[in-house]
Amino acid sequence: MRRAFDIQEVAYGYRNRTILRDLSFGIKRGAFFTIIGPNGAGKTTLLRLLAGIDKPASGTIEILGKSVGDYRRKTLARRMALVPQLSQVDFPFTVREVVQMGRTPHLGLLGLPSAQDRHIVAQAMRFTGIDHLPERHLSQLSGGECQRVFLARAICQAPDIILLDEPTAALDLAHQIRIMDLMEQLRKERRMTVVMVSHDINLAALYADTMLLLQEGQTVAIGPPAEILTNTSIKAAYGCDVVIDVNPLGEDIPRVTPIPGKYLSAKKPLTNP
Amino acid sequence: MIADRPITHKIGLICLLLLGGLIIALFMAVAWGATGGSLRAIWETLQNGPGAGGAQQTILWRIRLPRALLAAELGATLSLGGLVFQALLRNALAEPYILGISGGAAVGAILGIMLGLARYPGVAGLAFAGSLTIMGLVLYLASGRQLLRKDSLLLAGVMVNAFCSAVILFLISLSQDFRLHQIMFWLMGDLSLADMGQVGRLALILAPCFFALFLLSHAMNLLTMGTETAQALGLRVKTIMVLLLMVTSLMISASVAHCGLVGFVGLVMPHVLRLVLGPDHRVLVPACLFGGGAYLVLCDLTARVISRQGEMPVGVVTAMIGAPVFIYLLRRTRN
Amino acid sequence: MRFVVFARYVFPVLLLLFHLERSHAAMVDQLGRQVAIPSHPQRVVALAPSITEVIFALDRGARLVGVTRYSDYPPAAQSLPQVGSYIHLDLERIVALAPDLCIAVKDGNPKAVVDRLDAFGIPVYAVNPMGLESVVDTITEIAVLLNAQPEAGVLVADLRRRIQAVRDKVAARPQRPKVFFQIGIAPIVAVGAHTLIDELIVTAGGINATAGPVPYPRFSREQVIALAPDIIIITSMARGAAFESVKKEWEQWPDIPAVRHNRIYLVDSDIFDRASPRLVEALERLAGLIHPQRPGDNPP
Numbered sequence: 001m002r003r004a005f006d007i008q009e010v011a012y013g014y015r016n017r018t019i020l021r022d023l024s025f026g027i028k029r030g031a032f033f034t035i036i037g038p039n040g041a042g043k044t045t046l047l048r049l050l051a052g053i054d055k056p057a058s059g060t061i062e063i064l065g066k067s068v069g070d071y072r073r074k075t076l077a078r079r080m081a082l083v084p085q086l087s088q089v090d091f092p093f094t095v096r097e098v099v100q101m102g103r104t105p106h107l108g109l110l111g112l113p114s115a116q117d118r119h120i121v122a123q124a125m126r127f128t129g130i131d132h133l134p135e136r137h138l139s140q141l142s143g144g145e146c147q148r149v150f151l152a153r154a155i156c157q158a159p160d161i162i163l164l165d166e167p168t169a170a171l172d173l174a175h176q177i178r179i180m181d182l183m184e185q186l187r188k189e190r191r192m193t194v195v196m197v198s199h200d201i202n203l204a205a206l207y208a209d210t211m212l213l214l215q216e217g218q219t220v221a222i223g224p225p226a227e228i229l230t231n232t233s234i235k236a237a238y239g240c241d242v243v244i245d246v247n248p249l250g251e252d253i254p255r256v257t258p259i260p261g262k263y264l265s266a267k268k269p270l271t272n273p
Numbered sequence: 274m275i276a277d278r279p280i281t282h283k284i285g286l287i288c289l290l291l292l293g294g295l296i297i298a299l300f301m302a303v304a305w306g307a308t309g310g311s312l313r314a315i316w317e318t319l320q321n322g323p324g325a326g327g328a329q330q331t332i333l334w335r336i337r338l339p340r341a342l343l344a345a346e347l348g349a350t351l352s353l354g355g356l357v358f359q360a361l362l363r364n365a366l367a368e369p370y371i372l373g374i375s376g377g378a379a380v381g382a383i384l385g386i387m388l389g390l391a392r393y394p395g396v397a398g399l400a401f402a403g404s405l406t407i408m409g410l411v412l413y414l415a416s417g418r419q420l421l422r423k424d425s426l427l428l429a430g431v432m433v434n435a436f437c438s439a440v441i442l443f444l445i446s447l448s449q450d451f452r453l454h455q456i457m458f459w460l461m462g463d464l465s466l467a468d469m470g471q472v473g474r475l476a477l478i479l480a481p482c483f484f485a486l487f488l489l490s491h492a493m494n495l496l497t498m499g500t501e502t503a504q505a506l507g508l509r510v511k512t513i514m515v516l517l518l519m520v521t522s523l524m525i526s527a528s529v530a531h532c533g534l535v536g537f538v539g540l541v542m543p544h545v546l547r548l549v550l551g552p553d554h555r556v557l558v559p560a561c562l563f564g565g566g567a568y569l570v571l572c573d574l575t576a577r578v579i580s581r582q583g584e585m586p587v588g589v590v591t592a593m594i595g596a597p598v599f600i601y602l603l604r605r606t607r608n
Numbered sequence: 609m610r611f612v613v614f615a616r617y618v619f620p621v622l623l624l625l626f627h628l629e630r631s632h633a634a635m636v637d638q639l640g641r642q643v644a645i646p647s648h649p650q651r652v653v654a655l656a657p658s659i660t661e662v663i664f665a666l667d668r669g670a671r672l673v674g675v676t677r678y679s680d681y682p683p684a685a686q687s688l689p690q691v692g693s694y695i696h697l698d699l700e701r702i703v704a705l706a707p708d709l710c711i712a713v714k715d716g717n718p719k720a721v722v723d724r725l726d727a728f729g730i731p732v733y734a735v736n737p738m739g740l741e742s743v744v745d746t747i748t749e750i751a752v753l754l755n756a757q758p759e760a761g762v763l764v765a766d767l768r769r770r771i772q773a774v775r776d777k778v779a780a781r782p783q784r785p786k787v788f789f790q791i792g793i794a795p796i797v798a799v800g801a802h803t804l805i806d807e808l809i810v811t812a813g814g815i816n817a818t819a820g821p822v823p824y825p826r827f828s829r830e831q832v833i834a835l836a837p838d839i840i841i842i843t844s845m846a847r848g849a850a851f852e853s854v855k856k857e858w859e860q861w862p863d864i865p866a867v868r869h870n871r872i873y874l875v876d877s878d879i880f881d882r883a884s885p886r887l888v889e890a891l892e893r894l895a896g897l898i899h900p901q902r903p904g905d906n907p908p
Contacts, residue, residue, distance in 0.1 A: 053504050077507030086502050090365050091552040092496040101495060105507035112280060112492035112553055157506070308704035328706040331728050336700050454695040455718060456636070465699060466720045468727070577700075 010059035037214035081154035084204035102156025144175030291563035302341035315534030345566035353567025355539025372430030376437025377407025400539035462535035462588030537595025613723030661884035788837035843877035
């Protein structure tokens with residue numbers, strides 16, 4: 001079976017700044033793959049390369065067995081959807097209009113939807129639990145609702161792969177779990193490959209079957225959460241000490257807790273004595 | 274597959290309504306003017322067709338009608354230009370002049386006026402060349418990766434526009450007294466010398482541009498979601514953006530060369546129409562075409578009849594109506 | 609067959625030409641344009657205040673049906689319908705007056721408007737008076753258009769006599785004071801060589817301190833001080849009160865000879881910048897300021 005992604009010796013940067021170097025890994029179809037790492041490690045950049053938005057400086061990226069450069073944009077959009085980081089939309093589109101945009105790769109130049117397309121849109125809205133807000137404007141929604149609108153739009157693309165950039169950032173606990181559960185359901189029921197950038201190691205560890213730990217554009221570790229979330233790898237990537245134990249929810253789910261006090265320093269008081 | 278009833282119906286209905294509005298506006302603009310004549314006399318003159326002689330005939334068919342049509346073309350162009358730039362810059366307060374198109378056209382046109390060239394093709398050609406040069410410069414400054422960033426085009430445009438303003442002031446300081454008046458009128462927008470040849474030539478340039486913009490209207494919808502999202506939804510973003518810029522600068526500079534600078538239309542019309550009709554560009558493109566046209570026809574009519582001793586530039590009217598409306602809208606949307 | 613062609617096509621054209629020949633005269637205006645002028649124009653629109661003045665001076669005011677804004681002289685002109693300013697003519701108002709002749713000036717009237725009037729079949733005769741002598745000639749030309757040759761004869765003879773009187777008077781005065789002729793206040797604008805006002809200054813026995821290639825050059829205050837003019841003349845573009853404040857400004861600089869000798873004057877801009885018979889009045893006034901009457905002079 002072809003893999004969802006095949007990344008070979010990929011590097012990326014501009015001017016003198018290298019952002020990613022010598023990355024090689026694969027993502028199996030149907031995987032729940034999360035990319036973690038400290039700020040500035042190159043997580044979002046890597047996701048942009050996977051989405052085909054930017055081109056690598058060297059190396060190759062294959063999606064479903066075909067080089068990303070060989071896809072027509074529209075064909076690619078039928079295979080793969082992207083849920084970008086939450087950002088403000090200044091135009092008063094309604095929820096239904098935004099979700100309907102997800103059908104674009106399957107439609108003509110003017111994007112006029114058929115009855116079937118509208119059915120798919122309604123289904124995606126029901127699935128993500130936003131079917132009670134079709135005429136609301138994006139600006140009137142909460143962060144969690146907004147994120148589900150973008151998720152519904154991605155689902156309408158009917159993709160094999162769905163990429164998400166920190167989908168749970170700035171959401172409350174319930175909304176975090178709701179988004180993650182939706183992704184897991186898509187993976188199970190529709191065999192979608194989920195690739196997600198995440199800040200929240202513990203939340204990612206609850207769902208991911210494979211994790212990639214990045215630091216300064218390089219792979220620190222890749223594998224199942226239980227294997228890669230170790231004191232050494234976390235220290236190497238984040239530079240801080242943590243306690244790692246087993247999550248009460250499951251044997252193979254590690255739990256990472258940072259130890260407070262590292263930056264509590266008597267040498268650099270806020271006020272002069 | 275069956276096309277979506279609601280959206281196509283909405284487009285058709287709005288087109289029909291606004292086209293009706295445009296026709297009424299055109300009729301009013303032909304019937305009313307600085308010089309009198311009862312409605313009945315005007316109706317008879319119109320029925321006699323353009324062939325018959327007489328001052329009234331000349332005024333209606335050869336002065337007012339081409340002027341009203343030119344105003345409609347200009348209004349449609351400026352409104353559409355505003356619409357496109359608002360989508361491109363993802364800023365509902367952008368207007369077509371913001372990327373220096375006006376600045377470039379103004380520098381070219383003022384050079385033409387100072388050299389004593391005829392309005393057509395001399396001044397028009399130079400204005401066009403000027404705006405395309407500036408457009409190229411802006412694209413170059415904001416090229417590559419930068420193009421996809423939200424504000425890089427805006428910043429490059431603002432810088433280049435500021436430079437153009439300096440050049441305009443420099444040129445004005447060099448110009449002779451009697452040309453200065455001409456330049457001032459041009460800078461405020463002037464439709465008074467419209468003739469049918471001009472209207473036709475402009476239509477030849479504008480019609481394909483309007484059509485292209487309608488075809489790109491759904492692409493504009495996607496662009497408002499951000500370039501990454503648009504790309505992920507299958508849009509060739511760079512190609513589409515460059516295409517939109519080229520089409521818009523072509524039609525704006527062609528209109529500017531013929532009519533001078535008329536401000537606020539590109540800001541106000543798309544904004545008002547968006548408030549009423551929603552943000553879908555497949556509806557807004559035809560709406561701006563007919564609604565913007567009708568709006569400027571009425572503004573120009575106002576400019577013609579409001580002043581007793583001779584006319585006022587249409588740019589003054591659009592600014593006097595546009596600025597307060599705009600401030601009102603801005604406050605309303607903020608609240 | 610040939611006869612039919614002749615009868616049907618050629619003959620009417622000949623007839624038409626003959627008809628035109630009788631009622632219109634093809635004339636060449638001062639820009640070299642061929643204009644078909646009716647032999648007795650009855651509905652004339654003057655496209656500049658100077659033209660209005662000339663027509664009234666020729667006693668043909670009754671034939672004027674339209675003038676431009678600021679056509680305030682003679683007072684009778686103020687009651688005529690206005691067709692916009694001479695810079696920004698209102699096409700519709702001109703056409704509505706159904707004129708059989710428009711008289712335009714090259715400096716100011718936009719060529720585009722003239723072209724449109726042409727296209728509507730309204731004859732436009734353009735004049736381009738460049739100097740004192742050509743202003744007088746232009747009066748004669750307009751007189752020909754309006755069948756006013758006798759009136760023109762008297763008027764032109766009087767103007768020439770008065771110009772000669774000024775020439776004679778200043779010939780007797782050997783010194784040539786330096787004149788700074790200020791037509792703009794902020795910014796300071798003066799007049800260059802090859803302008804009507806430059807010619808007036810020279811004819812009135814002065815030297816134009818700002819004679820140069822630019823027709824209406826701008827000056828900074830220090831440049832004016834460096835020029836050290838003997839006389840400063842300010843036109844009344846901005847009227848009375850402004851003059852006093854401008855005069856005060858200059859009076860801060862006693863280095864300027866004109867300030868030292870209190871020779872700062874206000875003149876009426878209308879008579880100085882309109883190519884009309886009143887230009888000779890302007891010349892006489894200027895000569896009076898540059899070479900004032902001294903006790904013992906013969907009265908002019």
